[in-house]
Amino acid sequence: MDRKALFKSLIQTLPEDAEREGLKDTPQRADEAWEHLFRGYGQKPEDLLTVFDNEGYDEMILVKDIEFYSTCEHHMLSFFGKAHIAYIPKDKIIGLSKMPRLVEIFSRRLQNQERMTTQIADALKELLDPKGVAVVVEAKHLCMMARGVEKQSSVVTTSALKGLFKQNSSTREEFLRLIRE
Numbered sequence: 001m002d003r004k005a006l007f008k009s010l011i012q013t014l015p016e017d018a019e020r021e022g023l024k025d026t027p028q029r030a031d032e033a034w035e036h037l038f039r040g041y042g043q044k045p046e047d048l049l050t051v052f053d054n055e056g057y058d059e060m061i062l063v064k065d066i067e068f069y070s071t072c073e074h075h076m077l078s079f080f081g082k083a084h085i086a087y088i089p090k091d092k093i094i095g096l097s098k099m100p101r102l103v104e105i106f107s108r109r110l111q112n113q114e115r116m117t118t119q120i121a122d123a124l125k126e127l128l129d130p131k132g133v134a135v136v137v138e139a140k141h142l143c144m145m146a147r148g149v150e151k152q153s154s155v156v157t158t159s160a161l162k163g164l165f166k167q168n169s170s171t172r173e174e175f176l177r178l179i180r181e
Contacts, residue, residue: 003031040108045123049098054089062086063099064179070107072143081139084179088131113158121160132164134175
């Protein structure tokens, strides 16, 4: 069964008239939305991220407040928020716009926030072999907001620290201070 037929069947379980004016094109629209929401499955970091030789820069490179949308694998409801990514280069760097692309690759999959945070950090570590990587993700989960405990203001924060960010408390503290400014 194709996805459009599945979406139509799902609508009919409500019960609802899947042929009424407001719903007759919903299976097509839902299929298009599904393609967009889960486009991360067709992408690999190594294919999208151009790596350059570092020309001696040895301080933290940080991109913060990277907005993202993802889908909870447990309830298939959205979670959304901001990611903050930093690394300290060794021999290689990437373009700054590539860090938001990295977030997109992993957020556009059925996900849990903890895995997504780790996947972003691991991908940067593998691609660049930097001195350190830090990722903090802050998100609101519709599975907590619209159902279950129904808490509107709850924010889930996850982190993944590698290399200097994990081993050196002053490096970690600098990162945490910078993402709060």
